[in-house]
Amino acid sequence: MTGHPSPGLVTRYAAGDPDVDDVTAWSVEIHLDGCAPCRALLAGGVDGAGRALLDRVAVAVDRGIVAGPAPVRPRRAPFGRRVPGRTGTVRAVTPWLLTAVGLLAVACAAQRLGSPQDPLVLLVSPLVPLLPVAAAWSRGNDPAWEIVSSTPRAGLGLLLRRTLAVLLVLMPALALAGRLTGVPPVAWLLPCLAFTAGSLALGGLVGVARAAAALAAVWSAGVIVPALVTGQAPAVLEPGARALWAAAVAVLCAVVLLRADDHRRLTSHD
Amino acid sequence: MTQGIEAVDEEELLRRTARGDRRAFDELYRRTSPWLLVRLRRRCDDPDVLADVLQDTYLAVWRGAGGFVGAVAGGSSASWLWSIAVHRLVDAMRRRARTARVPLVEPPGTAAPAEEEALAAHLGLDVENALTALPPELRQVVQTLILDGLSVREAAVLLGMPEGTVKSRARRARIALREALS
Numbered sequence: 117m118t119g120h121p122s123p124g125l126v127t128r129y130a131a132g133d134p135d136v137d138d139v140t141a142w143s144v145e146i147h148l149d150g151c152a153p154c155r156a157l158l159a160g161g162v163d164g165a166g167r168a169l170l171d172r173v174a175v176a177v178d179r180g181i182v183a184g185p186a187p188v189r190p191r192r193a194p195f196g197r198r199v200p201g202r203t204g205t206v207r208a209v210t211p212w213l214l215t216a217v218g219l220l221a222v223a224c225a226a227q228r229l230g231s232p233q234d235p236l237v238l239l240v241s242p243l244v245p246l247l248p249v250a251a252a253w254s255r256g257n258d259p260a261w262e263i264v265s266s267t268p269r270a271g272l273g274l275l276l277r278r279t280l281a282v283l284l285v286l287m288p289a290l291a292l293a294g295r296l297t298g299v300p301p302v303a304w305l306l307p308c309l310a311f312t313a314g315s316l317a318l319g320g321l322v323g324v325a326r327a328a329a330a331l332a333a334v335w336s337a338g339v340i341v342p343a344l345v346t347g348q349a350p351a352v353l354e355p356g357a358r359a360l361w362a363a364a365v366a367v368l369c370a371v372v373l374l375r376a377d378d379h380r381r382l383t384s385h386d
Numbered sequence: 387m388t389q390g391i392e393a394v395d396e397e398e399l400l401r402r403t404a405r406g407d408r409r410a411f412d413e414l415y416r417r418t419s420p421w422l423l424v425r426l427r428r429r430c431d432d433p434d435v436l437a438d439v440l441q442d443t444y445l446a447v448w449r450g451a452g453g454f455v456g457a458v459a460g461g462s463s464a465s466w467l468w469s470i471a472v473h474r475l476v477d478a479m480r481r482r483a484r485t486a487r488v489p490l491v492e493p494p495g496t497a498a499p500a501e502e503e504a505l506a507a508h509l510g511l512d513v514e515n516a517l518t519a520l521p522p523e524l525r526q527v528v529q530t531l532i533l534d535g536l537s538v539r540e541a542a543v544l545l546g547m548p549e550g551t552v553k554s555r556a557r558r559a560r561i562a563l564r565e566a567l568s
Contacts, residue, residue: 130424138525139517141428142533148421149464152396159420169433170419173440177415180445186406188452 121147126154130161205258205278212251213282216244217289224293235349237297239340241304242311243332245279245286249315250328252278272376275324279312303353306361311335313368320378396463404451411448418464419444422471429534429544435478442478443471469535476540483543516566524559527552 121129121144129136129144136144148155162170223236251257253275294304311331318327343350351357391413394402399417402410419440426436447470454466517525530541531552538556542549 130420132424132427137518138522138529139514142517142529145425145533148425149468150462152417152464155417155421155464158424159417162420162424165433166420166423166427169437170423170440173419173437173444174415176437176441177444177448180441181408181411181448184445185449187404187449 119147120151120154123157126157127161130158131163205252208257209248209252209278209282212248212257213285216247216286219247220244220286220289220293224296227297235297235299235343235353237293238299238304238307238349238353239343241290241294242307242335244290245282245308245312246315246328246332248282248286249279249312250325252282253319253324272372272379275316275379279316283312302358303355306358306365307353310361310364310368313365313372316379317368317371317375320372320375400447400451400454400463400466403448404454411451414447415444418467421464422467425468426471426475429472429530430475430479435475435482439471439474439478442474443467446470446474472534472536473540476536476543479546480543483546512567513563516563519566520559520562524555524562527555528559531556 125136125140125144129141148158219240220237223240227236290304290308291301293299294301315324315328315331318331319325321327322330339350339352391399391409394410394413396414396417399410399414403414422443423436423440426439430436430439447467454463517528520528526545527541530536530544531538534541534544536544538549538552542552545552
């Protein structure tokens with residue numbers, strides 16, 4: 117190879133010879149970046165003071181290694197793919213998603229096996245998304261909330277993305293439950309969307325978790341309990357009320373968008 | 387581990403270090419620390435600062451070797467080590483700047499003994515002449531910004547001068563090089 121600097125030059129560079137001018141030293145340094153044999157050659161040219169310093173540092177490093185933590189293992193995803201750091205939000209929300217799906221499954225099973233006249237799936241469908249949506253936007257449940265709260269773009273956009281992710285998971289489950297119990301999609305979809313939008317709109321004022329809890333309580337006390345006691349389908353879930361549900365979805369979505377600033381950060385009551 | 391540790395290249399040593407292999411780390415230290423010391427010593431000649439910087443660097447390497455393994459391929463292990471070390475040096479200078487001034491390596495004079503054999507392979511003669519003709523204080527800035535890959539702010543800390551001075555010297559160096567090469 118013609119590219120290597122002469123051994124004499126490397127030795128003089130190693131010794132800090134002031135006669136090696138800057139430009140020469142730069143080309144040596146650039147060469148050493150990519151050439152292990154020349155680095156080995158350089159190691160031989162370090163003077164006594166340098167050697168002593170390196171030995172001193174080696175002892176200190178050894179002490180630091182013994183006292184400190186082991187190397188951080190590189191994180192790997194399945195199939196050997198490497199992932200940059202994940203925030204863990206998905207893992208935190210998953211139990212709540214499973215709970216919601218479980219609630220739906222119980223309602224579906226009860227309606228099919230026990231009492232076909234009670235529209236249980238229809239009754240719980242507005243409540244199903246509330247739990248995971250609230251969990252997806254809560255400070256206590258979010259391992260990355262410090263990052264979220266300090267990210268300029270984190271507001272409504274992130275909340276809507278998480279809500280969308282929750283709905284995408286729950287929609288197939290609702291569709292399956294509706295199919296098994298003979299409920300048309302439009303009947304459960306509109307209340308479900310209206311309650312989701314409602315929890316976001318109200319959440320801007322009091323926090324998404326509180327809003328979801330309040331809506332769930334109102335729906336349970338005002339609709340589910342009377343329906344179960346009287347054994348009659350509630351009026352709000354009759355086909356004639358669907359236009360009202362659609363209007364509610366539109367109005368609540370507009371409110372969410374107009375009040376986007378309410379979601380600028382995860383406040384303490386979220 | 388059928389291969390002797392002496393025959394392993396530095397990328398593999400880093401990979402083993404990431405798995406907690408202490409022997410691989412020691413071998414890496416043996417091979418790379420003289421090079422790092424010499425290179426750092428051209429930027430700062432206070433032995434205490436150098437010892438601190440080297441210690442910080444190798445502890446960071448021990449704990450973060452996985453970061454190199456997980457990083458995109460392409461960068462050599464040596465440039466990865468250097469970028470850690472030079473940033474630790476900037477940090478050390480920043481700490482020291484609050485208490486006392488550290489004697490920096492004085493820019494040497496413009497005397498330039500011929501070392502054509504090393505230069506011909508890497509720098510064209512024009513570039514070499516142009517760089518050699520730069521005043522020392524401009525060359526120092528060029529070295530910090532281009533060779534060491536530091537930002538203007540970091541260079542200002544390392545060289546102990548205001549950011550505005552770094553910028554204006556970089557601009558003067560650019561103009562001088564452009565004229566010399568045109």
